[in-house]
Amino acid sequence: MSEKIIEFQDVSISYGTHYAVRNCSFEINENEIFGLLGPNGAGKSTLIRALLGQLDYEGNIFIMGEELTRIPREELNDLIGVIPQEPCFLRDFTVYENLKFAGKLYRLPNIEEIVEDSISKFLLSNYRDKPVKFLSGGYKRLVNIAMSTIHDPHIIVMDEPTVGLDASVRNKIWEIIKKLNKEGKTIILTTHYLDEASLLCDRIAIINNGYVLSYGPPPELIEKYGGNTRIFLNVDKDPSPLLNSIKKIPNIIEVKISGKLIEIECKSKYAAHVIRDVVLVLEAPPHRIKPLHSEVREPTLSDAFMKIVGSEIGL
Ligand SMILES: Nc1ncnc2c1ncn2[C@@H]1O[C@H](COP(=O)(O)OP(=O)(O)OP(=O)(O)O)[C@@H](O)[C@H]1O
Numbered sequence: 001m002s003e004k005i006i007e008f009q010d011v012s013i014s015y016g017t018h019y020a021v022r023n024c025s026f027e028i029n030e031n032e033i034f035g036l037l038g039p040n041g042a043g044k045s046t047l048i049r050a051l052l053g054q055l056d057y058e059g060n061i062f063i064m065g066e067e068l069t070r071i072p073r074e075e076l077n078d079l080i081g082v083i084p085q086e087p088c089f090l091r092d093f094t095v096y097e098n099l100k101f102a103g104k105l106y107r108l109p110n111i112e113e114i115v116e117d118s119i120s121k122f123l124l125s126n127y128r129d130k131p132v133k134f135l136s137g138g139y140k141r142l143v144n145i146a147m148s149t150i151h152d153p154h155i156i157v158m159d160e161p162t163v164g165l166d167a168s169v170r171n172k173i174w175e176i177i178k179k180l181n182k183e184g185k186t187i188i189l190t191t192h193y194l195d196e197a198s199l200l201c202d203r204i205a206i207i208n209n210g211y212v213l214s215y216g217p218p219p220e221l222i223e224k225y226g227g228n229t230r231i232f233l234n235v236d237k238d239p240s241p242l243l244n245s246i247k248k249i250p251n252i253i254e255v256k257i258s259g260k261l262i263e264i265e266c267k268s269k270y271a272a273h274v275i276r277d278v279v280l281v282l283e284a285p286p287h288r289i290k291p292l293h294s295e296v297r298e299p300t301l302s303d304a305f306m307k308i309v310g311s312e313i314g315l
């Protein structure tokens, strides 16, 4: 059974009189990738900053059973590696110098060896001696990941790790996140990319206006809130004379016909049977309607998000 490593208990956080986070409760398990998913201004970075001990909060935050405020700052820094939303490094220094600088901050022994390992692990070998300012956005992000994990922290926090990056660099960063997770790291990331959350995260918390609206594994959220599977069937003749017969097929929740298109809703597990039964009804005499093309659309995290939040995520 997975063990919880971090627990937010009824946490509220305000900037002056404005509450950015309200009564949030959720748990993060050891060695999972946990996503905080929400639109701009939802409160994701605020939750992260509280976890790093940078903001006062109401309620409780426990890390490994210890209330955060009781954990000495140095211990917290050793335990958690943070990749902030805004890149953070010495622009004119090379990749090697930046990593060495990070290693010194963490008082590491054998810095040279660790830095070289980190350079190859984070795909930075070709850029080792280049000033960071000359690197592309994606490689700057990799430098930041390398710097923040140089001390081999147990927990890694990434605030929007792939925002603004093109698909190929996003893929590289996803692979690195998975690799770190396989090494045993617990990873917390914020994102407003639904595909990223769906693909990477073992569990996600959906946050909007400072509230955690729902949390769990993406497939569970999709199953619970994503709605039904939709089957689209194009046929060669107007199928409306058969509408009532189709409606009688078991496990069909809804049928709509527009022109020569039939749209059917059912639970995912019945889709194959439903298609087979609909085709049998269509092809039977006297109508003999032929299916030309079919498409099955499974519910996605985007559908679940719409249902939970009431609007699309918006970027
Ligand atoms: N330093 C601050 N002072 C005052 N208000 C702030 C401050 N930082 C954030 N806020 C407000 O708190 C709310 C939550 O902001 P936060 O940065 O946590 O959102 P976010 O989910 O990280 O958004 P984004 O996706 O844009 O990074 C927003 O309404 C924001 O305007």
Ligand SMILES: [Mg+2]
Pocket (backbone or CB within 6 Å): 044, 045, 046, 085, 159, 190
């Ligand atoms: Mg943010």
